Amino acid sequence: MATDAFVPRRIALQVTPRGGIALFWQKYGSSYLFMAPFLAFFVVFVIAPVVTAMALSFTYFNVLESPRFIGWSNYKLLFLEDDVFVISIANTLKFAIITGPIGFLLSFMFAWLINPLKLKTPLALCFYAPSITGAVAMGVVWKIVFSGDRYGYLNNWLLGIGAIDEPYMFLAEQAAIMPVIMFVALWMSMGTGFLVFLAGLQTVPTDLYEAGKMDGIKNPLQEVWYITLPMIKPQLLFGSVMAVVAGFSVFEVATSLAGLPSPLYAGHTIVAHMYDFAFIRFEMGYATTVAVFLFALTFGLGRLLMRALSSKNEY
């Protein structure tokens, strides 16, 4: 497929020694026109608020009074004195490192398995359903399942088969909270990544597989490794970046199961910490400091992933 050998028309324009605005416009104008609407909205409704939030991290801001500049105080407080923040980092890292990769692999595996099947739309709906209803149904159902008395479905069952003698407090015992949160999060993880992989698999031309057989591909695993994965690399990159973002910004699952604050902060995450300061204590300045830290963390990891998986000039 590597047919990059032809010389496109536009190269001729690029070697012209001097251009000026007219030539620049002739070359790139249409590209910028295509991007203009998005960029206009992006600057007003995304960049401006993000920059404002970053600026607020250097202030004391309680929403009622106007922000007061306090330099690096928020950052000093965050790193040197806030013990709960350290707990929230530990919980978030544990969560992201375990659920991120597993959720990513499960999404790919299920998408790949159901793609050749006749019943793929209904099956896709079944796997995608938990992430549609998410916040609404999830809390109610899982709280009954993990309920700490003998009427909780899980306790009831474990008592029934004689695995335990008395009900276990799944949502109050420090050791159990994070595993329960991770379990529910994994159950919900067949969301965007899963659908994007499914759509990506649709775009792999079937005759590539035929050609692969001619070139000596011996078994389905080689087929996945040498054809499917390279062909959906952009979707994999998208999925992995989304998995990192989702892993580090875990919040709703944790608070709806364990509460805010959770017992002994066992289910406290970075976003929960931020939410606590922003919308419960109304210390917006400090909350944005937490946000900037989280941003630096996910952004750094995202850049690493982009570099590792980048698909530029590869096809």
Next chain:
Amino acid sequence: MTAIAQRAIPYDDPLPRVWRAVRRASPAPSYLFLIPMAVFSMLPIVYVISTAFKPLEELLLFPPPFLVRRPTLDNFQDLLLATDALSVPFTRYLFNSVYVVVTTVLLQVLICSMCAYPLSKARVLPGRNVIFGSIVAALMFAPQVTRIPQYLVVQKLGLIDTYGALILPAIAWSYGLFMMKQFMDNSVPNELIEAARVDGATEWTIFWRIVMPNVAPAWNTLLIFGFIQMWNDSFSPLVFTRSEAMKTVSVAMIGLTNGPTAIARQGAQAAAAFLMTAPTITVFLLRQAKVIQTMAHSGIKA
């Protein structure tokens, strides 16, 4: 390249051949594994649907029975009675939701796709790395924090309590743009674009006739994401609008189940959850079938 592939050459690796033979014989093993997983995955939806139809005495049982035994429409009736007490007819919320969600999602998909096209396909584009870099960066900023500054922007623009406040901030969807670009990178052959350009097609024609049909699975998927996200969003209507006539269904549902006039009953909540979920599932089924169908028609061949 494809002309040679006239008969399939059998795999000669012994162990995978068994596996493959089984898989070719029938998709049964896949189904045997996938169907139990699918059922497990669907439990919460089944629970909500069945709770919505439970009569009062079953709602009060503990532990709650998973499936409804004697289904009734009482919960929906409760919900309707409660909506009678509202100052605005329920259809007004419904109109607001449909109008805002449909407008936003169509604009989102169009504008994100338009921006993704040069980012993915222009050979030289000054500023590409800065633009794409900042869009990816925006993806990673926890949305909870930017909401207060976003409110300040909406207020400055005088948009509070208008449809614009609900639609405009949602249009620049970094997520949608990132996804469209990823799909265009691999799914639209550069040769096709160059060929059209040589034939004298304008950029708009290329975008509309070549790029968009080739990434149909992507924008159909994006329509699903956008719809579900906007339909379920209760934050923006709560914060960006004041009068009752501007609120959407998601806000009305919160009011019905939690507010002062609330019937704080699990059954009505489940009925509300059922009504909220039904449109998203419908949209999913309609568009996902399209995602799977489109490739059969668009005829991309390598």
